[in-house]
Amino acid sequence: MKTIIKYMLLCLLTVNTVTAQNNTKSINLSNAEVTPYEIELTHNKTTHILLPSSIEYVDLGSSEIIANKVEATSNVLRLKTVKEDISSTNFTVITNDGKYYSFNATYKEQPIQLSYDLTKFDKQNSKQQSEVLFKNLGNTSPSLVDLFMKAIIKKNKKELNIKSKNYGVEARLKSIYIQDGKLYFHISINNKSNLPYTVDYVSFKIKDRRTSKRMTIQEMSLKPIRSYSDYQTINSQSKQDNVFMFDQFTLSDKQVLLIEVIEKSGIRNQVLKIKGTIILKSKQIRKIHFELR
Structure with a gap:
């Protein structure tokens, strides 16, 4: 009986020794x-x-x-x-x-x-x-974000009827998508005039809807996490599309999102007004069919 116990202890010691050796074995990072x-x-x-x-x-x-x-x-x-x-x-x-x-x-x-x-x-x-991976993009890689934006522009579907038009220039919010807690706004600018249109900047502001003249108007600026591209000069009779990415947000019934497209050295500014109910209807990007290359 003592011989059997000694044999079992010897086997257990051998297993522990091998396990310890395996645990301390270094990993070769040459493939990484x-x-x-x-x-x-x-x-x-x-x-x-x-x-x-x-x-x-x-x-x-x-x-x-x-x-x-x-x-x-x-x-x-x-x-x-x-x-x-x-x-x-x-x-x-x-x-x-x-x-x-x-x-x-x-x-x-x-x-x-x-x-x-x-x-x-x-x-x-x-x-x-x-x-x-960048912290502000969450678990989505930059290349995948870029692919999402390309897919949205390629789809080019007018899912929303929110637009602003004056002096022959039209700005339109075509769609809003949601993916991994990020909102994607697809904005198109169409220059139907005979003069080139240079975008100075595009601003995004959450603003209180005026309910009375005595009420103080409060607003908060939103900064995009990133955009698909920078707007360049839009030539006569041509257009440009862009996608802006934000952290997910919602609006109350008393708030509105203002998207302002400001012309450089000009007066052909455009303003888009988006209610909170529109943002709540954002579609999932996974419903867009695109190829991973």
Whole structure:
């Protein structure tokens, strides 16, 4: 009997030892590596990188290199070294579409190349490109948000009859969609006049509906989390569509959402008024048929 108990204890000890060894075994992360781009920098010349989307974050591995966005753009990064012959280092860039870029930087007095266009390379490797999640987008990846917006514009269905028109320019709220706690507003601007129409900005405000002249009007501005694109100059007899994304919100019976489209250096401003009942009827994006590519 004692022999049997000793044998069982020996077996139990062996199992615990093997389990402990398995638990302490390290995991090889080689398959999770983000392949870096190789880039040469110098002190007396500036290197520029053109990225497919707006730059959100830059982290430099050394204080011996400097980097900043070109002021007139949002997707061009310029770099140079603070002195000659620096040690090899690295830097990381995250763009608005959630893409993650890693670079290995080495010093060379006369680099072979000073300008890099990653928009060409990114199209060829989009499926292998690493992607990050932004807090303000929740659990939806930036690329999926972009796909949702493209699908809404491609569907191009006038589900709502909310519009503003004057001086030959029409602004229309075509549809409102909801997905993962985010609202998507599809707005179209149609320039039927003979003059180009340049949008200065589009504002979104929650405002109290006036019930009496003595009542104080209160309003609250809403800032989109992101939009599909920036409005450009809309040529004569042409139109542009855009989609604006917001955190989910609702309105009381005494409130209204005002969407104002303001013309730059002009008077052809448009105002759209949306009641809370319209927002409550927002449709699910999953009902749109689109392809994941």
